[in-house]
Amino acid sequence: MKLDVIKNEIQKVADAISLVIKIDVTIVNEDMQRIAGTGKYADQVGSRISRSSAFGISMRDKKTMIIDSPRESPLCEECFMMSSCKEEAELCCPIILNNHCYGVIGLIAFDIEQKKRITNEKENLVAFIEKMASLISGNLNAEIKSYQFNIEKERIINVFDGMDKAVVSTDENGLIIAYNTKFTKNFGISYDPTGMDITKIIDYGEKGLLEKFKRGRKNSDTVYAEGKKMKGICNMNKVFYKGQLKGFVIDFVDKKDAIENFNKMNVDYTMTIEDIIGDSPSIVRVKKSALMASESTSTILITGDSGTGKELFARAIHTHSKRSDKPFVTLNCAAIPSELLESELFGYEDGAFTGARKGGKIGMFELANTGTIFLDEIGDMSLHLQSKLLRVLQEKEVRKVGGKKNIKIDVRIIAATNKNLLKMVDDNLFREDLYYRLNVIPIVLPSLKERKSDIPKLLEHMMKIYSNKLEKKVDSIDPDVLEMFMTYEWPGNIRELQNVVEFCINMADSNIIEKSEQLMARFNFRKEPIKSSDPLIKMDKPLISMGGSLVSEMKPKTDSSRLNRQKEKNITKYEEPFEIRTIEELERREIKKALERYRVYKRDKEIIAEKLGISKATLYRKLKKYDLE
Numbered sequence: 083m084k085l086d087v088i089k090n091e092i093q094k095v096a097d098a099i100s101l102v103i104k105i106d107v108t109i110v111n112e113d114m115q116r117i118a119g120t121g122k123y124a125d126q127v128g129s130r131i132s133r134s135s136a137f138g139i140s141m142r143d144k145k146t147m148i149i150d151s152p153r154e155s156p157l158c159e160e161c162f163m164m165s166s167c168k169e170e171a172e173l174c175c176p177i178i179l180n181n182h183c184y185g186v187i188g189l190i191a192f193d194i195e196q197k198k199r200i201t202n203e204k205e206n207l208v209a210f211i212e213k214m215a216s217l218i219s220g221n222l223n224a225e226i227k228s229y230q231f232n233i234e235k236e237r238i239i240n241v242f243d244g245m246d247k248a249v250v251s252t253d254e255n256g257l258i259i260a261y262n263t264k265f266t267k268n269f270g271i272s273y274d275p276t277g278m279d280i281t282k283i284i285d286y287g288e289k290g291l292l293e294k295f296k297r298g299r300k301n302s303d304t305v306y307a308e309g310k311k312m313k314g315i316c317n318m319n320k321v322f323y324k325g326q327l328k329g330f331v332i333d334f335v336d337k338k339d340a341i342e343n344f345n346k347m348n349v350d351y352t353m354t355i356e357d358i359i360g361d362s363p364s365i366v367r368v369k370k371s372a373l374m375a376s377e378s379t380s381t382i383l384i385t386g387d388s389g390t391g392k393e394l395f396a397r398a399i400h401t402h403s404k405r406s407d408k409p410f411v412t413l414n415c416a417a418i419p420s421e422l423l424e425s426e427l428f429g430y431e432d433g434a435f436t437g438a439r440k441g442g443k444i445g446m447f448e449l450a451n452t453g454t455i456f457l458d459e460i461g462d463m464s465l466h467l468q469s470k471l472l473r474v475l476q477e478k479e480v481r482k483v484g485g486k487k488n489i490k491i492d493v494r495i496i497a498a499t500n501k502n503l504l505k506m507v508d509d510n511l512f513r514e515d516l517y518y519r520l521n522v523i524p525i526v527l528p529s530l531k532e533r534k535s536d537i538p539k540l541l542e543h544m545m546k547i548y549s550n551k552l553e554k555k556v557d558s559i560d561p562d563v564l565e566m567f568m569t570y571e572w573p574g575n576i577r578e579l580q581n582v583v584e585f586c587i588n589m590a591d592s593n594i595i596e597k598s599e600q601l602m603a604r605f606n607f608r609k610e611p612i613k614s615s616d617p618l619i620k621m622d623k624p625l626i627s628m629g630g631s632l633v634s635e636m637k638p639k640t641d642s643s644r645l646n647r648q649k650e651k652n653i654t655k656y657e658e659p660f661e662i663r664t665i666e667e668l669e670r671r672e673i674k675k676a677l678e679r680y681r682v683y684k685r686d687k688e689i690i691a692e693k694l695g696i697s698k699a700t701l702y703r704k705l706k707k708y709d710l711e
């Protein structure tokens with residue numbers, strides 16, 4: 083910041099000095115530009131003076147100096163005006179703040195009388211001018227502080243206004259000093275409430291806001307604004323300065339806003355049944371059940387080994403349900419310590435326990451209200467919480483930890499586990515009544531080894547995803563590697579397959595996933611794959627053809643009834659084992675199957691021809707005939 087910001091004050095100081103001393107005064111800034119002047123210097127404001135002058139030297143050395151014999155003084159030697167100089171004496175005093183020189187006050191005598199005034203009482207004059215310089219630097223300091231304060235204030239106003247809480251600040255009597263936009267929006271205020279009594283605008287509880295201020299109560303979950311009852315969390319803080327109460331800051335989070343924000347943050351991805359890759363008989367059956375389940379509101383229990391896609395199915399069921407535009411809230415019961423799980427599920431009231439967050443907390447059930455809650459790893463829930471969950475299922479109400487009243491909820495529950503819940507029931511680790519309440523619609527996901535014919539499609543899909551993610555083009559797979567994948571047991575199911583693909587794409591140095599020692603070592607694959615002429619036939623039931631391509635592309639969300647009909651068509655087709663087909667139909671089907679199976683290979687046509695026992699030329703002819711590819 084430059085001295086110029088207090089130009090007006092500086093001119094007043096220059097006038098005062100000149101009046102007292104009766105000598106012309108000029109003051110320059112750190113660019114050596116005159117910013118104030120009296121007498122003959124009044125007209126020269128704005129002009130620059132040389133840094134080689136006494137002003138420049140005083141600024142450089144940060145020292146007051148008096149030149150009583152200009153042209154003879156060694157200080158004048160550097161000055162290019164020396165020969166033409168008309169001055170009789172000069173006093174230069176730097177204006178210093180925080181060890182930085184912001185400018186110089188200069189007194190110049192043009193006659194002997196003025197010279198005497200400078201030289202006769204040197205000490206007093208220097209003390210006086212230095213006081214004036216320090217007055218200027220004091221003013222400058224205040225200006226700098228106020229400038230910084232204003233910037234800080236702007237920053238705070240921006241933060242304050244951008245908050246999604248309503249915030250209002252009052253003095254000690256509850257008169258409004260400041261408020262943010264959300265405050266006027268939430269409480270429907272269309273006028274400027276500055277200076278108004280806060281209790282005239284908002285109030286809560288029976289006793290009134292101000293009463294509660296005085297008694298130091300911190301919050302409530304009900305606020306009355308201009309007669310309207312609003313639910314949310316209200317926090318009040320007292321503002322103290324030097325031990326004295328100076329006011330209050332009140333913030334209010336509207337419950338509806340909090341839930342909307344939570345849902346905005348949690349809409350991470352939407353999944354449809356079509357997005358779930360696989361058309362093996364076992365997965366098609368599950369997809370069909372999931373679509374049917376999506377139409378009801380009954381509780382679902384999804385079971386299956388780890389990594390089989392339980393969450394994917396839960397999301398897809400929600401997407402196809404009538405609740406699809408409502409929240410989908412997921413909670414992994416194994417990931418949260420059981421002491422915290424209760425408050426995560428049901429929320430808590432302010433002060434429910436030591437360390438509870440001020441203002442309380444909204445539970446997952448409330449957040450999922452009107453939507454779906456996915457309780458993953460339900461087998462890890464403690465018996466104590468199991469009984470609470472059972473009550474929620476029976477009563478359709480939740481009660482916050484430390485709360486006194488029940489809150490009605492309408493939430494569809496989808497639970498999932500990779501544990502054998504029936505065995506847990508036998509071992510008294512899981513409540514039998516809860517098990518039956520959850521298991522209204524059971525969905526059992528097949529493990530990957532039970533649906534190996536889906537592996538090529540899953541591979542193709544995952545190769546695309548990781549090629550994009552890792553910015554590498556890997557689109558083919560060595561037949562030996564595929565053979566190995568088809569014979570492997572996949573204990574970690576699709577998640578393990580995903581990890582293997584990610585690993586392979588990281589390691590690939592061409593566009594092909596090839597067999598490597600690293601791959602064998604990393605995933606404990608057998609050294610020699612089981613030989614088979616068609617591993618699909620040996621290891622799984624035949625592939626169902628669900629459409630043209632090997633992997634169904636991610637399709638936009640479709641309405642569930644259309645999806646249902648489409649799926650039913652495909653499923654019925656497959657599930658008619660006694661249907662007699664023409665030789666041409668069978669030939670077309672086998673060629674199509676081989677195409678889907680070997681599309682990811684580098685030399686696909688060669689392999690397909692070999693597998694079908696025909697020449698490459700015949701294959702091309704038949705592809706054309708059946709309009710395949």
Ligand SMILES: Nc1ncnc2c1ncn2[C@@H]1O[C@H](COP(=O)(O)OP(=O)(O)OP(=O)(O)O)[C@@H](O)[C@H]1O
Pocket residue numbers: 357358359360386387388389390391392393394395458499500540576577580
């Ligand atoms: N059919 C599928 N198509 C594509 N990706 C899938 C499929 N099934 C599962 N996945 C992927 O496999 C991973 C595991 O799926 P998900 O988390 O749904 O399994 P889970 O059964 O819930 O696992 P866990 O029991 O360990 O929680 C996810 O990254 C998911 O995207």
